[in-house]
Amino acid sequence: MSFTSTPNIWKPNTITPKDARFATVLAFLAWTFAVYDFVLFGTMLPVMAKDFGWAPATSTAINTWVSVGTFIVAILLGLVADRIGRKRGMMLTIGGTALASLATALTFNPLYLIGVRSIAGLGYSEQAINATYLNEIYDVTDDKFIKRNRGFIYSIVQGGWPIGVLLSAALAAIFLPSIGWRGSFLVATFPAILLLVMRMRMKESPQFQVQQRISALVKQGEMEQAKELAATFKVTVEHARAPLADIFAPGKRRNTIFLSLAFFLNWFGILTFSILGTTLLTQGKHVTFSNALIILILSNIVAFGGYVFHGWLGDRFSRRNVIAVAWILGGVSFAVMTLLAQGAVMVVLFMSIGLFFQIGAYSALLYFMADSFETKSRATGTTFVNSLGQIGAVVGGIIITSMLTAGTDITVAAFVVGALGTVASGLFIMGCRKDVPNVTRAEDVAIEAVLSSK
Template identity: 55%
Template structure:
């Protein structure tokens, strides 16, 4: 059995998490996510260059990307239950270490089979945001740092902003080093920052919520069931009939698991097309040179980072669900305009930038909102499960795009139908999720 919060007043408070430890955790979470994204995006950014090496056409490259998404999904889905078992601190170390291995091994890939297998490990890095959401949600709830506690949505947006910064660094890195070391060298150089961050994560403290969970597990294992029940009750917790994956499909969690899961899948149509495969959209869909696409993406993702800050602030002020929904609706419209009416560098960069602003920015509110949807015992499982559904979205998007390209459609029309429309529909779906107020009820 697992535990869930009740409305009853607790007689015992969880230990407070110190200011220094809170800020260390925040900085390391930001760095871990930034360089996890860095590795994840390197593959999509370098795909045109890898295609030249292996002789892939546009359809074959899209197929390879889809296979990588399948492997990534399998790994990402397994992480949640693991982190709910081993803890948030060890989960951070595991995911960043996986990023390092993924980067180094990708540099040595001889072809499709090895590449698909090793890039599946990027699912560990992709899961970093789910671990972050779980860990920071818990420590911000009990931190002694009142400044962070009062503005935790905004602060988390700075952490989650590691996505556009990771993309920006990856793109800038490729622009500088690709002519010098080739695409294999770019992957190899990405290994080093991930290793350093994994070592630094060893200095993190576990969250008080998970430490309590470990204590209760130990007591129950030793046969002290009544004592464990009494201790849990003193913290305002009661037994659930089930935990893990089963728990996220029960009670108050069920509706948001279903709605957010579907929204994640559909929104990743847009993420896969416009963020992961951004260089391909710009080169094939808008006729931009590869070098020009890299420079454009640096500007686009710099604007995207501002989107995280804005949506983190707006989520605290206007409610996270509504901010997410409206952002994705606007993003779908802006990307449609980019692909249909935008001509010339200025128009493409402006519309694409604001499309990215409203596509990725809402994730600052979404990841923290997801942490609020679940109890301690299944929080990592819930957030990681939803996070892993990004990959089915990437897979479906890849299958549709691949089939459209194979049947004669252009990249521009495929991006419009799959990416822009999918982003808009995900915004519509978000209005069916429960608000934070009803989650607490």
């Protein structure tokens, strides 16, 4: 890890406009291919089950245990990233995507598949690590445009989700007939490896470097120097506390709990209308399968517009409030779609409006999450909250399955779990601390002052 220094004062990295833009492009591409791998697994699981002769119950069990494994790996990544740094954490996420894709192509039984797809939890955490790193470098970059519009710029990165979904659907249709599901996963490996190599050129975030430098001085017994450096950079020298314990420390606990509950409940809606969207449309709204695919493609295009809109809006108003209003509006739209909308036009309209607000708000959400935690536990906090989405999907799936087994119509189940879950997530996010958008943190002002000094 490199540091800039002078004879008089230690200095962390300077983030030039070129550094910020390079990191932004890589983050977008890495998230796109992480989503591609993540969605490809769901697309190919029925094909794999047919090849191996797995019963539907086996496929369901695999998917459930993969979600649990993803949750565990995602939490572990956050703990690691707050110790080894953002740059290495981001190399782990894209490296995990490459490894998961390669290993999935070699699948030979269900237990093996559960193990290797759990590794994909690294790729799923790409968005959380991206948010952590970009939140920090955007705060101290010399690029004035990015600094003024940091939420908007980040929203383009987060827009890798719908693009990754569409890329997965398109390439699966192209490659599956010719090279099969194994070849499709192998194809996903090569871009991820290239991005891993390119990420070696990125700079570590100055905020992490400051924390690392202070920790090193404390370990060496240089307490006075550590305190002087901490005072210079407007941070505190505290007794060591595990990052996971730190996000639940007094004064932080309430924010973490409400943020976690909101994220958990919102995945009820993602499961219902994104992951199970085709099933809902064909079985519940009697849309043909081909039309259902067209609707999902259009909805993902609309969702990209939602990302950009909410990112832009979050630069001007409290991100907490933007997220809350968006999720409540999204939930109401889903409620209308499930209970009232009839005909393809109305179903498309309200499905698209719902995804525009629900999925689109994630650009503001991830940046808000990174703003909600201190540097020493920011990666742990964002990945912990992000990982709860997988648990939300599992719990939501259990509730939907139970309702369907009891004879409930799928549209009613979608309303109860998906629509109401999305509205509830919007209400819970209001329990978090209200933020003021794009206010540079005191420690980041101090970093800028030190870097600008002669």
